[in-house]
Amino acid sequence: MDDARLTPEEYHVMREKGTEPPFSGKYVNEKSKGMYVCKSCGAELFSSETKYDSGTGWPSFYDIAKEGTVRLVPDESDGMERTEVVCAKCGAHLGHLFPDGPKEKTGKRYCINSCALDLKKETPLLRQAKKQGHS
Numbered sequence: 001m002d003d004a005r006l007t008p009e010e011y012h013v014m015r016e017k018g019t020e021p022p023f024s025g026k027y028v029n030e031k032s033k034g035m036y037v038c039k040s041c042g043a044e045l046f047s048s049e050t051k052y053d054s055g056t057g058w059p060s061f062y063d064i065a066k067e068g069t070v071r072l073v074p075d076e077s078d079g080m081e082r083t084e085v086v087c088a089k090c091g092a093h094l095g096h097l098f099p100d101g102p103k104e105k106t107g108k109r110y111c112i113n114s115c116a117l118d119l120k121k122e123t124p125l126l127r128q129a130k131k132q133g134h135s
């Protein structure tokens with residue numbers, strides 16, 4: 001991991017557990033298919049299949065791409081009891097998990113900062129899913 005490559009905002013979010021301003025991130029209204037990977041280490045985190053419009057101003061997902069891709073950490077900073085979402089591979093701060101996701105799905109809302117993510121069209125997990133879909 002190379003911190004020198006991070007923009008000041010990326011550094012603030014991923015290293016200092018900051019939050020980008022709502023509706024400012026480039027993936028808030030992103031509808032393209034693909035895999036959202038960790039900006040810092042490239043780990044596959046969230047599939048576009050589970051992204052939904054939560055109206056909160058941050059990219060929101062109701063599930064993770066694969067078991068074990070993120071770590072959930074109790075976070076009591078700012079006088080709030082929240083659950084922090086951290087990249088399991090490199091420890092970058094990604095966002096928070098809230099229990100107000102779509103009820104017909106998981107009921108979870110992974111509220112993730114755009115600048116902690118990178119959208120990829122092709123990844124090993126996506127290729128695997130495609131293969132399984134065709135077999």
Ligand SMILES: [Zn+2]
Nearest residue numbers: 038041087090
């Ligand atoms: Zn990472």
